Amino acid sequence: MVRRPSRRAYIGQWVLLAGVVAFGWLLADMVAGNYARKNLHFGFGFLGDQARFDIPFHLISWNLFDTYARTLLISFLNTILVAAIAIVLATLLGLFVGIMRLSPNWLARNVALCFIEFVRNTPLLVQIIFWYVGVMQTLPSPRQSIELPGGVLLNIRGLYVPDVVMSADGSTLWWLALGAAAATPLVWVLRVGSERIGWRALLLPVIGLGLFSASIDHIDFPALKGFNLTGGTQVPPELAALSLGLATYASAFIAEIVRGSIEAIPKGQHEAALALGLKGWQRLFLVILPQALRIMVPQMTSQYLNIIKGSSLGAAIAYPELFSIFTGTVLNQTGKEVETIAIVAAVFVTFNLLASMLMNWYNRRVALVER
């Protein structure tokens, strides 16, 4: 629409900008006044102060005398952890349920439909609290733990997973194994002679697995000793409830995204693939899914962002993630509201910006060239 804005509108936008700046100035003034009344100073120096409170679950080491900056790091890692687990579970479950929805089997289709409709129409917070209070806290005591395959024990204190203890010089082998696994997709497309390496690149993860097992000293299985379990890693019930709740909620939306993008592909593609003689799974992976991915990826990315934002609900079940630790305990102790909230907001805005840039890059790469 090529229409030049009027002179009045052109000037008006600068008036609007001036108004917004003036409003911001007014707010800042109010905040400064209220800060002065509470005897606080604006500044980020408090990050160097000692925290003096305990965090129940931490991935890296923590003690009472570490700084507030370290609480930021620890709670950030906790958020990333729960978001990563939830994203992986949600994607797997969502793909599974989405393809169920497309099955010619009436039962499979409708069971999936019931699951999706029930999960989508109930609030996320209620589901998370239900997983916590209704599932995790009804598990038996450590003495009567439920035994799962692989030496995993489940009880009211959490999920106990066997711990892998590495030998003294095992760390180099561990990094080599990780490097081998990471190099696989990069090596997949290389050519040796005239042929692509292709599936032979899978040898790399196998080698990595061998290196990894060589670096293990022994496996620490959780076992009952007295009234409690020792050994192994304890996954707290809050983490389990939060990730399961987030995963099931997002999986319902991902299932609909998967179904929608596969159904959006024109019938002609199915028929052409059939005419070429491709079998069912080949049709799916060679013809349908690559086209469906173009539609799916932006929507999946916003679902993943929703999972990251949803991790803040850990505050309701006392999981120590970024929001509840930083804008909860730290804010209460220091009283510096604007700084803590600014830091947390900056983290989330950064996530959003990164995801937007990733999506734009992907969209440009796979954009359909319209004739």
Add this chain to the structure above:
Amino acid sequence: MDIGNSTLAARPAASGVGFGPGGDRDEVTPDKIKSALPKALDWVRRNFFSSKVNTALTVVVVAFLALALPPLIRWLFTDATISGSSKADCTGQGACWTFIRLRLPLFFYGHYPPSELWRVGLAALLLVTFSVPVLHDGTKRRGLWVLLLLTVFPLLAGILLFGGVFGLRYVDTTEWGGLMIDVVVAFVVVASSLPLGILLALGRRSELPVVRLLSIAFIEFWRSIPLLAVLIVSALMIPLFLPEGISIERLFRALVGLALFNAAYMAETVRGGLQGVEAGQQEAAYSVGLKWWQVQVFVVLPQALRYVLPGIVNNVVDLFKDTTLVTIIGLADILGIVNQAIKDPAWLGFAHEGYVFTMVVFFACCFAMSSYARRMERRLNRHRTGRH
């Protein structure tokens, strides 16, 4: 906020898309080919036993249902108790719905004075009366009803719920609670975020660079923050922004934060509708001599909003589900009341019943709204694609 409760047709591929589990590569046979079996049996054969994988899948799902459903139904209905007046009456193995039945007014109305409950019921009835003409597709003068819904209804509902005039007793917002708070919050937030969202969407498409930048910054900022952060910040920071001596109640702070938050999502939904209106409409309107705001109000927005109404209803559903988050800042909505009720010493151990009840209440409301949105969307798309 999420993608919304289905933006695409809900009818699954019953035949032809034969690659999911149970799919047969020969399954693309049209239904018109006559089979030897009678029609009903043929439907059964096609849907359950069309191939080896399909048959196996049927067996697996039936086995799973046979294992999972009977205990669930027993707990929910058969062994459950609903009569009685105290915990001792809940003797069965099943759920204790007595607990819910005795507390029903609390869950729906909170601590609203029992003698004034008729006011809340009347306000709910008014909401239905004003909304039905807006949502029904065939009403004439729909715009008038929208205006009434957004101006006259809040006035009437405010008088009814607050009281203090016309001889009605004044009821403070601290006495409100239960599902009533969820509905009030959802309505107020949608009513205030819709105009703001439309303005933001128009601003985002503006040719004026400053306006466009400000709109984009606002929208992207509010869409990155989790809703819980917005609520807690509004509970904490709004007092910071006010001069000394003025304070607003927690409910209003939450409403302000939620309205700004939802305006960003509403703006994105409306933007989709605005992009769907052809440029020719705007050009024609300008060539007739209308000014910008006249073009938007009389030509562009009516068309855009009609297409975007399903998206707006999805937004309302998501917002309604998110109103449960006010529990965390201390407002006693239905989830807050359930949390309190299950900690009552006289009724310990009924957490499952409480949360299942909450989920059923929300499911009923949200499913109705999203079914309506789906039906509306199918009807709108019927004109465009010629399908169905």
